Amino acid sequence: EQALPDLALVEMGHPDGGALELLMVLRGHDGDLPVIMLTDQAEVDEAVESLNLGAAAYVLKPPSLDEVLAVVNQHLERRRLRQENVLLAAEVHQELEERQKAESERDLLYAAVESAGEVVVVTDAESRVQYVNRAFVETTGYEREEILGKDLGLLAGDTDAGPPIEEIQRDIERTGWWRGTVVSRRKDGTPLHESCTVAPVLEENGAISNF
Secondary structure (H helix, E strand, O other): OOOOOOOOEEEEOOOOOOHHHHHHHHHHOOOOEEEEEEHHHHHHHHHHHHHHHOOOOOEEEOOHHHHHHHHHHHHHHHHHHHHHHHHHHHHHHHHHHHHHHHHHHHHHHHHHHOOHHHHHHHEEOOOOEEEEOHHHHHHHHHEEEEEEEEEEEHHOOOOOOOOOOOHHHHHHHHHOOOOOOOEEEEEOOOEEEEEHHHHHEOOOOOOEEOO
């Protein structure tokens, strides 16, 4: 398939005629193609009709070189800007689709964690609670607002049972996670024995941001 030009100059008043038909053919192949009509003063009415059919402009013959170059450069620049806008719009559309997909995946993950039967807790690197799911509230008796931002050690109460923190840290450094049984207390003070898994969330530089 032969590529179309970036711009077309069509001379009107040819003995063979057909300038308007050629205009429509060119615009039919590329609706954004700038077509500039070259016309005599006597053909101005037909030139105006060409604008209604999609021509970008018309220039009276005989045109000066500077006049033709000015019109050509003007419409080539407009075409370039339109094409850039189309590409930009496509990029923005793709970015919005990716963002919507990420938000949908996040919402799905949140719904799954919220409805899970197991307790899920997210803390920052200093063990301050940033998120607890519904199972945590039902299991411990603490409401979210009572525990969010607090040190996770609040749940330990005065009990010393369970593995020492050094053991947990050592296993995480060696294997990337820790699994075992921890002993904490519900809000009413009754002991709570739970099997749990602790795993770090790493930033791009490898630093721990969350557990």
